[in-house]
Amino acid sequence: MPSFSHSWLPYIYLYVAGGFFFFFGMYIIHKSNSLDLRLKKNRWWRKVLYFGFFYFMIIHAILIIAAIYW
């Protein structure tokens, strides 16, 4: 069994610190109206951006679980 500092600690750090940058970016582009949600295509882009964050989060979690338990 690998140590916590090699398995879940980097994962938590990655998505807490990285998540801070990501959600700050989402806030800035909303606030500046650069991501103008009145446009249909921009509403689609917002979904894509959130999807990407959780997509990588799930991939990394699956890979850690596979490494430890498979």
Add this chain to the structure above:
Amino acid sequence: MESLHGLGTATDWVVMIVYFVGIMLFGSYFAKYNRTTTDFFFGGRRFAWWLITVSIVATGVGSHSFVKYSAKGFEHGISSTMTYMNDWFFVPFFLFGWLPIVVYTKIRSIPEYFERRFSPTVRFIATVFQLLYLIGYLGIGLLTLGKVFTPLLPAEINLLGLSIPVSLMGVIITIAVITGTYTTFGGQTAVIFTDLLQGLILLFAGFLIFLMGINYVGGLDAFWHLLPVDWRLPLADFNKPPDFNFVGIFWQDGVAGSVGFLFMNMGLIMRFMSAKSVDEGRKAAVFNVLFMLPLSAIVVGNAGWIGKALTEMVPSQLTTNVNPDEVFIAVTHIISTTGVFGFVIAALTATLLSTVDSLINAIAAVYMNDVHHPIKKLLKKKVGTAEQEAKKELGAARIASIVITGLGIIATIPFSQYPTVYEAHGYFHSTLTPPLVTAIFLGVFWRKFTPAGVLATFLGGSSLMILGARYPDILITPFAHGTPFDPVHPYTYISALYNTIVCLGVAVIITKTFHWQKVVVNKIRNYSNHDNLMKVFIAAIALSLLLVWLNLGGLYFLLFATLVMTILVSLTAQYYIHYDPAKHTDGLTAWSIHRAKEIFKGGKINEREGEIVKVNWKQRKDNHDYVNVSSGDMKKMEAEVGDLVYVCDVRKYLGGLKSFHSKLGEPHDEPGVVYISEEHKLTGQFQEGKILYVEKEM
């Protein structure tokens, strides 16, 4: 460490030579699509997202990737993929901040952005940083190419009875000349199309190695269980060992590297700028980060994972003592036959060349826009007709590409003195990336960021970084997250956190004290000899920089000198630079994207969503830059006279190669017909009888 030599057989070399010649001819063919410098550098802003995506794969999987990530995959396992899967955090900033600004402001280089956002002085310093960075990067790219190829070659080559000794520099020069040739004559269109071919070959070859390797070790299950558990984890250990730890790599690659890659890599930005629209560029970026980068991580690292499995399975085949930088070639040699080995090496060649060709093109673009044009303006050179000028510019761009290739070769000399390419690259990257990245990032997202702030970041921030590199145990340790201190290579990765913090800190403090600086500068102006006082300030700044660069004095004295210098830089900038926040942020920050669009179009934008119409084309006699469609087609498109349109051949597999941008002129009464000028026909290389489509851009 054991080194490998002479692995390339005659068959492998035939494959590689055929490949080199083929790629040169392929790239040179696309030179006919370059009619202006816009075409030469930006591919005429015409390509479809999928073409840009595949082209980016070949560039993103850079010259160091196969060698570097196979080495890390061998030493540490699947966590070699970390750097390819941590770029998403900054994608929102890129898609809805930097990308639209770059496209709508029509800037041709990053320094040009600095002039428009701040001042010509800021542009000058940014140009110095950018050129140093790019030429150094090119030098490192060429050096890596040489280091990869040399072990494949015999000690000497016999050609027509002549015995030619093979040297590292000889290999570098040969490769540089070949790459320079097709970039010089082909321009960005050639780069994009050769990269399309190279990107596909690269993906295929990478997965071929993976499948052959899995097969060699007895299947996927056997491969997985041959790897120790620590090798299977996707993220490295949190803070150890010093040469590969998660937290350091997160700050160096996930933060500084990601922002640098998306915001500062001119080769990559030029790819996005060659997309037909901002939305098409966004699609290319998203598809690349979501799907192509994870696939690329497997492509570049899997030889190392297979290598580790091999050492666990049959230790005699590949000893743990092998030089990690040679793992990729060693593993490929073990698991593949002669013909396949030649093919894989050709694929490696593809990626190596791709990075170098993009860099040459990008540096030539910076040279033309930030050195050639300003000098021409300064000398007030007589301007000829538009056609003569376009021809001259294209000639100058080609000569610039040749000279840059030469400078890249010269730059390999000092870098070859470093023990490894990685160290040379790491040193260069960590020194020049944070100030530029901070300046661009705050310039785009912080309206209040001032020229004084950006100049202080460049000079004060980089001085603090130099001090950090000299006194890491005192300055960087507090940020090290418990990473062990390696006296030979102190804080290789986590130093990026310190560097970013000092640059950001200087930028924020100087910008936030804008009003105090104004008060002080107003008081200075009241002195009769204020002009001379400012000259003393400039001399003091130069002296402080010299003290820091030459390390004259102890740490605390140099910190004090840096503090004084940073204050003087802010006052000098305040005194000399006439900065109008309203003018200098108009359409140039994320807060004014709508204005950027209006400036781009030259009028009110029309964002009503309409249809794309298919049309036959007819040529008008005049050469004005507008197209005419029928009033019915305009209605379908929800378009008005003056709207920007994109006209393209309907054949999707061309990826937008046969296309152009224009404006809508007055409508006519022939449904399904577009009238275009002769220049449009030549730019789009349209063929008689082929159907086009017209799409409203805005």
